[in-house]
Amino acid sequence: MGRVNFRGTTSQSHPKKSYKFRIDEGPDVDGSDVVSLSANFRDGSLLRELGAHDLMLEAAVPCYSVKPVRLQVNGVYSGLRFQIEEPDIEYLERIGLDPVGRCYKVERKIEVKDTVEEYIEGFVNTTEDDWLRDDIIAFIEALFATTDDRLEEWLLGSLDVDLFIDWYAAAVTAGALDFAGHNFILHRDRAGGAWRILPWDLDNVMRSASLPAIYATEETPGPSGLHNGLVDRVLSVPSFKRRYLERLGELLDGPFDSESMAALLEARAADQEDDALIDVEKRTRERFDLFLAEVDTVINVMEDREAFLRASIDSLMPPQWVDLAINEVLLGDDDTVSAALGAEFHYRGATAIDVAGFHLSDDPFAPEKWPLPGVLLEAGEHLYIELPPDARGDDWIWLTAADSAPVDSIDLAAFSGADAVGRYPDGFGAIRVLESATPGTSNDWSPAALLDVWPVGGDVRRRADRFTVDIVLSSTWREELDVRIEMDLEYEGGIRHAKNPILTVDPPILGPGQVWEYSQRLRISTNETLYPPGRYDLVYSVIEGESDRLTSARTSLFIDDGYGEFEDWVELLNSGENPIDLEGHYLTDDFEDEPFAWPLPAATLMPEQSVVVWLDKDPEQGVFHADFKLDRDGEELALVLDADPDTVLIDRMVFGYQDSDWSLGRYPDARGSWELFDAPSPGSQNSDPVVP
Structure with missing residues (x-):
């Protein structure tokens, strides 16, 4: 049982329709309750989207799946369609990205917009039906506000540049037209970090051999003069432009050379030729000769495209210096x-x-x-x-x-x-x-101000509870330091609770080495509904002048489980220097008999990043809600890695009777002994253990 709608706007005017099925009852299809079938009527070869998808994978770019299927309506063959994977939670899990991160399908030109409503329309959240766009607004505004001399540094901290270069090289090689104005995805982990670009809707491709190697920029725009602001800004950095052209050359020498591309396209065409030839609803209808000619046209375009791109690289390449x-x-x-x-x-x-x-x-x-x-x-x-x-x-x-x-x-x-x-x-x-002279080695630097912050009285709170913030500001600058401190409330992923800071403090002017301490008791107004529920962070920024952020710090204000309940939880911390993929790790309360009781979701913990897992037996409430609870009278909790064929015990704690609102944790963080805390601190540093 379910519903069916036409898919897409343009395709509704075509004689061969695209459909989207939503399954209300019954089994999912390939793990999803949405099935999108694209007719690709404009593509006389029925080959272009498949080929572009394969090029993305050859360039190591995660891509939505495209699968040719036979559509039957009431038992009658209705032609070849292409099952398109939706950019939903299941898709993000499959490609190894944070499934509850922020994922936007870009529907409008990348530019600073006048209203939030324009961002909501232009950046469609594919995993949550909400109106929150603070994170993407901040990214777009900073993209265009950052000065050229700081742009390379900003982009390296805000965008997965390597992935962007791979995506752009594959999109340009495929001759993708749409990304000049839309049809790609931006994703970021819910803990924040760099944005990732992902392909979407790769059907309008492989039509021109002479599409510029620097396509969708202001210099060489797409149809109707559209150009992609993100592409413009990335390629305005000479080092990134050189890296892109070098990467394009590598791919043309490897999987993108004309022989490899021809073999790839011919194999795809052969796999679906029988079904395509009897598809009387395709663009070429019953004309077998026209259909096969269209397939040859695509292969010839890509052969000519390789030669065109190779000839372009040298003239566009910035100097090595x-x-x-x-x-x-x-x-x-x-x-x-x-x-x-x-x-x-x-x-x-x-x-x-x-x-x-x-x-x-x-x-x-x-x-x-x-x-x-x-x-x-x-x-x-x-x-x-x-x-x-x-x-x-x-x-x-x-x-x-x-x-x-x-x-x-x-x-x-x-x-x-x-x-x-x-x-x-x-x-x-x-x-x-610099801190000191380091000739011949990496430079050493620290910001002009150091900031330490603490919430007092515990971090797990209900709305409208009072809390205390303690701030210690230290000047490391050789001259006077004149700054202000702003405090924002943010939801995971950088979604701000309010447009303006909830607290602004003006410290006195500090001389070199001076320290200033500040404490204040606050309460978030009950009239300000926290939306959506979950973890919120207090984000403190030291600002000099109008907007120059010298340093920042953050700590959790409160965490509930998103359902107004205060259940058992465990905090996992990556104390190492490298990211850790949680996939393949398990939590269990019975290591001997059931070491793989509950799998952690596919997500990545960056160095010094932590995540809270709710042990509430409510897995339907989210990917970080386990399907077991802890026993108040005492039991064990273990973190296990499935390193087939080995079972690796990473950490294990056996505990006795537990009082409410107390916690056990390592002190110092990660490597210390187990201590008792009367002020739990999920998401922030453990401190002030109770001394027996």
Whole structure:
């Protein structure tokens, strides 16, 4: 039992219809209660979406599944359709992404919009029917507000750039037209972090061999002049543009070469040829010759496309030195170095660069003042040179290439009195006053202010409970520090509870090394309905000037289970330096007899990230709700890894009778002994254990 609707707007005008079936009763199909069948009537070959899907997978881009199926209506063959996987929770689980993260199907041009309603229409949440768009609004606004000199650093922290490059290379090779204005997906874990781009609706592809290699930019827009603002901004970073073109070349030398693509398309065509030939509703109707000619056309277009793209790469490729930067300059009398002035360079390109012929200078009228030694720099390597005694160190310093092209520069006058300035992170970060001189190695830096925050009286709360915030602000700046502290309330994934901060504090001006402490008792108004239910974080930001965020900190305000209930829970913490995939891990309250009692969902814990799992026997309430409860009188809880054929016990705790609203936890976090706490702290650091 279920409902059926037409799928898509354009297809409704075609004689061959696309359908969407919603199953209300009965078994799911491929794990989903929604079945989307696309007619792909505009594609006379019935091959294009399948081919583009395969190219995405060849480029290591997760992609929705496309499966040809025979549609029968009342027992009569109604033609070939393509079952399209919906971008829902099941899809995210299948490709290994956080299934309860924020997932938006982009329906409108990437640009700053005037109203929230425009963002709601332009970014359709595929997993939740809600109107919350704070996270995507913040991303889009910052995408266009970030200055060019900070853009590379911002993008590396806000976007999975490697995935973006793979996606763009595959989309451009396939000649995808739609992503200039819509038809792709943006996803982010519910804990925040970088956005990921994913393909969607790859049916309008493989029609032109001469679609530009830099497609959907303002310079080479799509139909009706549309261009993709995200593509524009990423490719405006010379280093990213070079990485993309290098990756495109790699793929054209591998799975995207014409022979491989022809073999892939021919295999797909052969698999469905019998069903396609008798499909009288397809674009070419009963004309077998026209259908087979369409298949040949697609293969020929892709053969010509390879040649066109190869010819484009060299003319578009930025010079190799875009990945070379002045990384550090020594300015003062620092005991750690042998000279008063020196310069360090960092190279972040993929292939080695010879810096012979490059020059450094502090005189714009003599750009070739100091030649760099003729050495070969590999990816990630540093080169340090000492400068002669006449180097001024109080003005601009320039790096030029062998052809005199400007490579990089630093305004040293802005850092008078500092011993060492440099980029942090190495190579692409902003110029900062460094902690110490580190010639030949990675730069060391910390923000001008350090912030410590604590909630007092416990973190698990009901709405409208009073709570206390304690703030300690420390100045590490060499001059006076004049800042303000703003506190926001955020739902997981960066969804803000209110448009404005719920608290703004103006500390006194702090001198070097000074510390300021602040405490206040607060309550969130009961008139402000927290939506949606779940965990909320207090996010504290130290702001200088209008909007320059120096540092930030966060801690949980409260966590309920999203249903107004306060059940048993366990907090899992990744204390290592690498991400951990939770898939294959299990929780159990009976390790000996049932080690794989409840599987953790497919999600990734980043370093120092934690997740709360509710042990409430309510799995229908979400993926982090286990199907068992703990025994108040005492039992065990174990974390287990299924490393087939081995069963690996990662951690185990056996406990006795438990009082309500108390918890057991490791102190210090992750590696300490088990201690008792009267103020549980899910999602934040364990502190103040009860001393027996």
